[in-house]
Structures are given as structure tokens and as C-alpha cells.
Amino acid sequence: xxxxxxxxxxxxxxxxxxxxxxxxxxxxxxxxxxxxxxxxxxxxxxxxxxxxxxxxxxxxxxxxxxxxxxxxxxxxxxxxxxxxxxxxxxxxxxxxxxxxxxxxxxxxxxxxxxxxxxxxxxxxxxxxxxxxxxxxxxxxxxxxxxxxxxxxxxxxxxxxxxxxxx
Numbered sequence: 001x002x003x004x005x006x007x008x009x010x011x012x013x014x015x016x017x018x019x020x021x022x023x024x025x026x027x028x029x030x031x032x033x034x035x036x037x038x039x040x041x042x043x044x045x046x047x048x049x050x051x052x053x054x055x056x057x058x059x060x061x062x063x064x065x066x067x068x069x070x071x072x073x074x075x076x077x078x079x080x081x082x083x084x085x086x087x088x089x090x091x092x093x094x095x096x097x098x099x100x101x102x103x104x105x106x107x108x109x110x111x112x113x114x115x116x117x118x119x120x121x122x123x124x125x126x127x128x129x130x131x132x133x134x135x136x137x138x139x140x141x142x143x144x145x146x147x148x149x150x151x152x153x154x155x156x157x158x159x160x161x162x163x164x165x166x
Contacts, residue, residue: 001150003080007073010083013090013144014069017062020094020140024059027133028052036127047124050103055133057102061093084151090144091151098141106134 001009036048065086072083099108106122120138122131 010069017066021062051105054101058097061097065090088151091148095145
């Protein structure tokens with residue numbers, strides 16, 4: 001990738017992260033565990049505890065990456081190596097953080113990816129607001145996954161082949 005391509009990818013990635021951050025913040029600032037629980041169901045309480053925890057973790061990863069990308073883009077001399085490492089981190093922390101949440105409240109079912117249906121499947125039936133947030137985020141993170149596919153494995157392979165320490 002050329003320096004210009006990396007810089008453009010940093011800019012588009014930062015824009016997408018900003019959108020995801022705004023959606024997560026709006027949700028997390030408006031909904032708490034008692035608001036999401038509509039009935040006294042211990043299984044749903046466990047589900048929402050995990051869901052909220054995963055969203056808070058994802059928000060932090062996205063905010064950190066957003067700031068790193070901003071710092072990279074504001075530097076007088078664009079540091080391609082730093083930018084690429086940050087894009088790698090976005091893929092592994094943010095994209096993977098979304099698709100592989102620690103509490104496994106939802107997962108991606110690849111069988112639906114090409115049908116036009118939502119590929120996200122929930123372990124329990126969530127509130128409409130939680131479902132809508134997750135589906136909206138899935139669209140953003142799907143774009144990021146496609147944009148950053150190089151950083152899934154090829155980036156580190158290339159670095160190792162160059163004999164650089166990672």
C-alpha cells in the first residue's frame with residue numbers, strides 16, 4: 001500500500017469509528033440494566049449484564065483507536081508504520097471485539113451473510129433498542145472488516161518476512 005492509500009484508509013476508518021462510537025455512547029447513556037430488564041428473569045439479567053459489558057469494552061477500544069488515528073493524521077509527517085500498526089489494532093481490537101464479544105450475547109451466522117438478512121443471531125431475545133444498536137453496528141463493522149481485511153493476517157506476515165520484530 002502506498003502512503004496515500006494508508007492515509008486515506010486511516011481517514012475512512014476514523015470516520016466509521018466515530019459513527020460507531022456515537023451510536024454506542026447514545027445507547028449506553030440512555031439505557032441501564034434496570035431499564036433493559038422488563039421482567040424479573042435471571043437469565044435476561046445475565047444476558048444484559050454481558051451485553052452492556054461487551055458494549056462498554058468495545059466503546060473503549062473504538063475510542064482509543066479513534067484517538068490514535070487522529071494523532072496519526074495530525075502529525076506534520078505522516079508516519080506510515082505507526083498508522084498501519086493502528087489499523088492492525090482497529091481490526092483486532094474493534095472489529096474482532098464486535099464479532100467475538102466476550103460474553104457471547106450474540107454471534108455472527110455466516111449462512112445469512114449473502115441472503116440480505118441480518119447475520120447477527122442473539123443468544124436471548126433482546127429489547128428492540130439493543131437489537132437495533134447491534135444491527136446498526138454490524139453494518140459499520142462489516143465495512144471496517146472489508147476495508148481492513150489486509151490487517152487480519154497479511155500485515156503481520158509481511159512484517160515477519162521483513163524480519164521486523166512485532
